[in-house]
Amino acid sequence: MAGLACAGQLAAAGHRPLVLDKGRGIGGRMATRRVEIAGQACGFDHGAQYFTIRDPEFRMALSPLADAIAPWDDGGSEPRFVGRPGMSSLPKAMAEGIDLRQGVEVLALRRDGSAWLLETKGGLVMARHLVMTMPAPQAARLLGRDHPLVPRLDCVRMAPCLTLMAAFPGAAPRPFLHHSSGTDPLAWIAQDSSKPGRHAGLTCWVAQADPDWSAGHLEEAPDSLVRLMLPLLAKTIGAEPEMALHASAHRWRYARVTTPLGTPCLADEDGTLWLGGDWCLGARVEAAWQSGTALAKALTRHLHAG
Ligand SMILES: Cc1cc2nc3c(=O)[nH]c(=O)nc-3n(C[C@H](O)[C@H](O)[C@H](O)COP(=O)(O)OP(=O)(O)OC[C@H]3O[C@@H](n4cnc5c(N)ncnc54)[C@H](O)[C@@H]3O)c2cc1C
Incomplete structure (x- = not known):
């Protein structure tokens, strides 16, 4: 979201940004996993569950992308929105017209005269x-311990999230959201198939473990996570684990910002390196957009001044 918001606004200002993303799908943590289950194509939003629109500038930026968004009425007081037909539909729509190379991981960086050299x-x-x-800890690793911006990145804290995706036959009744408190390891359970534009034949669930449980089980293999998490989900939704037609797990090592930087973006002294992402402002899609937008504005100002 931050990278695409930045690239889109740089392109609108007449620049030609190139976006490199190590992910196979577009969207980073605004992710949709497509799976064929019993001959039916299903999708799970296994990263961001929904987003809110509080900033009028964000609302305005989304208006040309209305086909890729839908409200998700879960009975909450603040309107919640999702990508349609999957969460990744929004970043996909934002990427149109941008030179985006997927599956390209930047492995190392170095300065060479007045340029940055990126090794892929x-x-x-x-x-x-x-x-x-990218998340602050990943940016810090690429920059190296000696880079002067790294102490700022070190102030940011991000928590992991282990996520279970599971599908059960037939339709399930509402309510489709479950927030746990106290000792239940699954902090959030959502019936993904209740979101607008999703497949209706099966009931698809996304369950997220709380940060402590996730940290304690972070290095476990996906199969073992399914063995631990599926019975917990089944118990909450009143199903038998054996009835699941699909179950898989995903590890988000840097899922949610717990201590943000508190400023929308960072730049180095000569204005050639710019850093941003949700970790600047908070654990929300909208915060990522705000950081990406702030990056584009600051970089454009810098380029015009130079
Ligand atoms: C499980 C979960 C649930 C969430 N729920 C919600 C929610 O309900 N509501 C909400 O508003 N927010 C939620 N969030 C947070 C939201 O998803 C993020 O705030 C937002 O998507 C972050 O966007 P970003 O652009 O800052 O980072 P990212 O989406 O992480 O994008 C970073 C990109 O950098 C790429 N990258 C990383 N390293 C490299 C490299 N070396 N080379 C090339 N590319 C690289 C990655 O592939 C990725 O595409 C959730 C997140 C998770 C994980």
Whole structure:
């Protein structure tokens, strides 16, 4: 979200940004896992569950993308929105017209004269200006301990989240949201198939473990996570684990910002390196958009001034 918001606004200002993303699908943590289950194509939003729109500028930026968004009425007091037909539909729509290379992981960075050299498996990429919008700990690792911006990145804290995706036959009645408190390891359970535009033949659930449980089980294999998490989900929704037609787990090592930086973006002294992402402002899709937008505005100002 931050990278695409930034790239879209740089492109609108007449620049030609190149976006490199190590992910196979577009959207980072705005993710949709597509799975074929019993001959039916199903999707799970296994990252962000929904987003809110509080900033009028965010609302305005989303209006041309209305086809990729739908309200998700879960009975809460604040309107919640989702991508349609999957959460990743919104970043996919934002990526249209942007030069985006997927499956390209930046493995190392270095300065070479006035340029940045990015090492990827497919070769070197050279850039005059570099914007990095991955989670703060990942950006810090690429920059190296000695980089002057790394102490700022070290102040940010992000918690992991282990996520279970499971499908059961038939339709399930509402309510479709469950927030646990206290000792239940599953902090959030949502009936993903109740979101607008989703497949209706099966009931697809997404369950997220709380940060402590996730941290304690972070290195466990996906199969073992399914063995632990599926019975907990089944118990809450009143099903038998054996009835599940599909169950898989995903590890988000840097899922939710718990201590944000408190400023929308960072730049180095000569204005060639720019850093942003949700970790600047908070654990929300909208915060990521705000950071990406702030990056584009600041970088555009810098380029015009130079
Ligand atoms: C389980 C979960 C539930 C959530 N629920 C909600 C919610 O309900 N509501 C809400 O508003 N927010 C929620 N969030 C948070 C929300 O998803 C994030 O705030 C937002 O999507 C972050 O966007 P971003 O652009 O900052 O980072 P990301 O989406 O993480 O994007 C970073 C990108 O950098 C790429 N990358 C990383 N390293 C490299 C590299 N070396 N080379 C190339 N590419 C690289 C990644 O592939 C990724 O695409 C949730 C997150 C998770 C994980």
